Amino acid sequence: MARWLARLRAAYGAGPRHLLVLLLCFAVTGWVALRVSGEATWGRMLLWFVGAVIVHDLVLFPVYATADRALRGVLGVRTRPAGDGDTEPDPRRLALLNHVRVPALASALLFLVFLPGLLGWGADTYRAATAQERTPFLLRWLAVSGVLFLLSALLWLLRRARR
Amino acid sequence: MPAPDPSTQDPADTGRYGAPRRLWRALDRHRPPGTDTVTRGWRSPLRGPWLTSVYGLALLVTLPLVVVTGLLDYAAYAPRFGQAFPTDVGWLRLPYFDWPTRPAWLFRLTQGLHVGLGIVIVPVVLAKLWSVIPKLFDWPPARSVAQVLERLSLLLLVGGILFQIATGLLNIQYAYVFGFDFYTAHYFGAWVFTAALVVHVVLKLPRLVTALRSRSPGAELRTPVAATRPEPPDPDGLVPARPGPPTVGRRGALALVGGGSLLLAALTVGQSFDGPLRRTAWLLPRGQDPGGGPNGFPVNRSVAAAGVRPEETGAAWRLTLRGGGTTATLDRAALLAMPQHTARLPIACVEGWSTVQTWTGVRLRDLAALAGVPEPASAHVRSLERTGLFRQATLQGNQVRDPDSLLALRVNGADLSADHGFPARVIVPALPGVHCTKWVSGIDFRADG
Structure with a gap:
C-alpha cells in the first residue's frame, strides 16, 4: 500500500485524495456538460462561462491595474521597489492617492454590479415584469459617485487641516 | 525509505516533476x-x-x-x-x-x-x-x-x-x-x-x-x-x-x-422592505416607487404582459373548481359571500425582493371542501394567462390546507388591481411569488397527489 502510494505520488504528482476530489469534480462537470449539450444554446453558455474568466483576467484586471499605475504616475507615488537612495513615499501624496482611489473603486464597483440598470438594458422585459417604464439610472450613478468623491475630498481636506 | 506522510505533504508538490x-x-x-x-x-x-x-x-x-x-x-x-x-x-x-x-x-x-x-x-x-x-x-x-x-x-x-x-x-x-x-x-x-x-x-x-x-x-x-x-x-x-x-x-x-x-x-437590502426603506435600493428595479394606495406594491408580471383582457376578468369571469368528480362554478359575488379570511403575508420573488401585504379572500381549504376534496393531497391552479411558464402551478397538500392560504380577492382593504391579479389570486405562506398564481380561472383539487 505504502509503495503503491509512493508510486502514485511520483507519477501523478499528488496523493490519492487529490485525484479523488478532482475526479468527482470532473464527473459532475461532465454530467452537466452532457445534460446542457442538449440545449440549443449550449455554445452561448460555454462562451459566457469561459468569456467571464477571459474578461476578468485579461481585460478587467489589466484595465484597473493600469489605471492605478497611471494614477500613481500622475500623483507622483513611486511604484518601483526601493532602490539605493530612494526615500519612503511622501505620506501627503499617499493620502491624496488613496482619497482618489477609494471613491473611484466604489464607483467602478457600482457601475459593474448595476450596469444593466444604469444603461437601461432589457426595457421590454422590465416593463413586462414591473408594469413600469425603465428609465436608465446613469444619472443616479453619477450622483452617487459624485457624493462619494465629494465625501472623500472633504475628509482629505479635514485630515490635511489637522496636520 | 518509508513513504512520506500524506498529511504533511503538499497536495500537489510544487517543486518536483511528475511523470513524464x-x-x-x-x-x-x-x-x-x-x-x-x-x-x-x-x-x-x-x-x-x-x-x-x-x-x-x-x-x-x-x-x-x-x-x-x-x-x-x-x-x-x-x-x-x-x-x-x-x-x-x-x-x-x-x-x-x-x-x-x-x-x-x-x-x-x-x-x-x-x-x-x-x-x-x-x-x-x-x-x-x-x-x-x-x-x-x-x-x-x-x-x-x-x-x-x-x-x-x-x-x-x-x-x-x-x-x-x-x-x-x-x-x-x-x-x-x-x-x-x-x-x-x-x-x-x-x-x-x-x-x-x-x-x-x-x-x-x-x-x-x-x-x-x-x-x-x-x-x-x-x-x-x-x-x-x-x-x-x-x-x-x-x-x-x-x-x-x-x-x-x-x-x-x-x-x-x-x-x-x-x-x-x-443599496440592496431595501428591496426586501416596504415603505421608505425600499427606496434605498436606488439602483435596483425593486427599489423604485411602486405607486401609492392599497395596491401600491411591486408587480411581478403586468396584466398587459400576461395578455389577460378586461372582458375576461369582468362580469363574465367564473372560477371553476374540480375534484372528487364534482365541478363547481362560482362568480366573484359568490366568492365574496363565502367566509372571508384576512392574513398579513409576505410575497417574495426569485429576484430577491419581497413585500408584506394584508390579503383578504376565501381559504383554499374551504374551496377544496366545496369541490368535494376536504383533505386534498395537491391542487392544480390555472390562470387566464395564455403563455408563460407560470400560468399554472401545483400546490402541495400542506400549502392548500394552511389556514392562511387564500384565494385572495382583496388586498389592504381594496379590490386587487388588474396588475395584482384581479379578480382573484392565490397567496400561500412561504410560497415563491410566481406560484401565487394571478388571474385564477380554475383549481383542480386532487385527493391522491
Missing part, C-alpha cells in the same frame, strides 16, 4: 519571452498567503450559504411536480420534500439571502482574484498531471463564480442579454461551481489554516501603512519577488473590500 518528467522539465526550460518580466513585475507588497486566506475565509463562510439557499429555492418550487426549472436535473438536486408554509417568511429569507449575499460578496470575489492573479502567469503552468487537473478545476471555479454572478446580476435587473435560458444556466452553473469549490476547499484548507495562523489579525489591524511589510516568501509564489513600497496597509485592503460590501448591502 522529461516533458515537464522541457516545459519548465522553455520559458516564453516575457515570463520573467511579468513575474518580476508584480509590485503589491500586500499579496501573500495571509491576505488571500482572509478573503478566502470570508468566502468560505458566505459561499456555502449562497449555494444552500439557491438549492432550497429550487426545492421551494416543488420540483416533484415538474414545475421547478430546469426540470430535468437527474440526481443534481436536494431530495424531494414538502416545502413548509411556516415560517411564512421562509422563502423571503432564503431568496433574500441568496440574492443579497450574492451581491454583497462581489467585492470579496474580485479582491480574492486580485490577490492570486500572479498565479495565472506562473511558468511552468504545471509540473505534473495533478497540477494540470487542479488548474483545470480552477478554471471551473473562477469561470463558475463569475458566470453565476454575471447571470444572477443580469436576471435580477431583467436584462437577458446572454440569450440562453437563465434557469438552466444558473442552476447547472451552480453545480459546476460547487464541485470546483469542494475541490478547492479540500485541497487548500490546510494552506488557509496555516496562513491565517502565520500572522496575528489584531496586529495587522494596528499596523499603519508605513510599517506594512511584505509577507515572507511563500511556496505558492503569491508574495512578489520585488515588492514596491506599500500605499495601503493590510488593514486598508480589508477595509476597502468590507466597505465595498457594505455599500452594496446598503
Whole structure:
C-alpha cells in the first residue's frame, strides 16, 4: 500500500485524495456538460462561462491595474521597489492617492454590479415584469459617485487641516 | 525509505516533476519571452498567503450559504411536480420534500439571502482574484498531471463564480442579454461551481489554516501603512519577488473590500422592505416607487404582459373548481359571500425582493371542501394567462390546507388591481411569488397527489 502510494505520488504528482476530489469534480462537470449539450444554446453558455474568466483576467484586471499605475504616475507615488537612495513615499501624496482611489473603486464597483440598470438594458422585459417604464439610472450613478468623491475630498481636506 | 506522510505533504508538490518528467522539465526550460518580466513585475507588497486566506475565509463562510439557499429555492418550487426549472436535473438536486408554509417568511429569507449575499460578496470575489492573479502567469503552468487537473478545476471555479454572478446580476435587473435560458444556466452553473469549490476547499484548507495562523489579525489591524511589510516568501509564489513600497496597509485592503460590501448591502437590502426603506435600493428595479394606495406594491408580471383582457376578468369571469368528480362554478359575488379570511403575508420573488401585504379572500381549504376534496393531497391552479411558464402551478397538500392560504380577492382593504391579479389570486405562506398564481380561472383539487 505504502509503495503503491509512493508510486502514485511520483507519477501523478499528488496523493490519492487529490485525484479523488478532482475526479468527482470532473464527473459532475461532465454530467452537466452532457445534460446542457442538449440545449440549443449550449455554445452561448460555454462562451459566457469561459468569456467571464477571459474578461476578468485579461481585460478587467489589466484595465484597473493600469489605471492605478497611471494614477500613481500622475500623483507622483513611486511604484518601483526601493532602490539605493530612494526615500519612503511622501505620506501627503499617499493620502491624496488613496482619497482618489477609494471613491473611484466604489464607483467602478457600482457601475459593474448595476450596469444593466444604469444603461437601461432589457426595457421590454422590465416593463413586462414591473408594469413600469425603465428609465436608465446613469444619472443616479453619477450622483452617487459624485457624493462619494465629494465625501472623500472633504475628509482629505479635514485630515490635511489637522496636520 | 518509508513513504512520506500524506498529511504533511503538499497536495500537489510544487517543486518536483511528475511523470513524464522529461516533458515537464522541457516545459519548465522553455520559458516564453516575457515570463520573467511579468513575474518580476508584480509590485503589491500586500499579496501573500495571509491576505488571500482572509478573503478566502470570508468566502468560505458566505459561499456555502449562497449555494444552500439557491438549492432550497429550487426545492421551494416543488420540483416533484415538474414545475421547478430546469426540470430535468437527474440526481443534481436536494431530495424531494414538502416545502413548509411556516415560517411564512421562509422563502423571503432564503431568496433574500441568496440574492443579497450574492451581491454583497462581489467585492470579496474580485479582491480574492486580485490577490492570486500572479498565479495565472506562473511558468511552468504545471509540473505534473495533478497540477494540470487542479488548474483545470480552477478554471471551473473562477469561470463558475463569475458566470453565476454575471447571470444572477443580469436576471435580477431583467436584462437577458446572454440569450440562453437563465434557469438552466444558473442552476447547472451552480453545480459546476460547487464541485470546483469542494475541490478547492479540500485541497487548500490546510494552506488557509496555516496562513491565517502565520500572522496575528489584531496586529495587522494596528499596523499603519508605513510599517506594512511584505509577507515572507511563500511556496505558492503569491508574495512578489520585488515588492514596491506599500500605499495601503493590510488593514486598508480589508477595509476597502468590507466597505465595498457594505455599500452594496446598503443599496440592496431595501428591496426586501416596504415603505421608505425600499427606496434605498436606488439602483435596483425593486427599489423604485411602486405607486401609492392599497395596491401600491411591486408587480411581478403586468396584466398587459400576461395578455389577460378586461372582458375576461369582468362580469363574465367564473372560477371553476374540480375534484372528487364534482365541478363547481362560482362568480366573484359568490366568492365574496363565502367566509372571508384576512392574513398579513409576505410575497417574495426569485429576484430577491419581497413585500408584506394584508390579503383578504376565501381559504383554499374551504374551496377544496366545496369541490368535494376536504383533505386534498395537491391542487392544480390555472390562470387566464395564455403563455408563460407560470400560468399554472401545483400546490402541495400542506400549502392548500394552511389556514392562511387564500384565494385572495382583496388586498389592504381594496379590490386587487388588474396588475395584482384581479379578480382573484392565490397567496400561500412561504410560497415563491410566481406560484401565487394571478388571474385564477380554475383549481383542480386532487385527493391522491
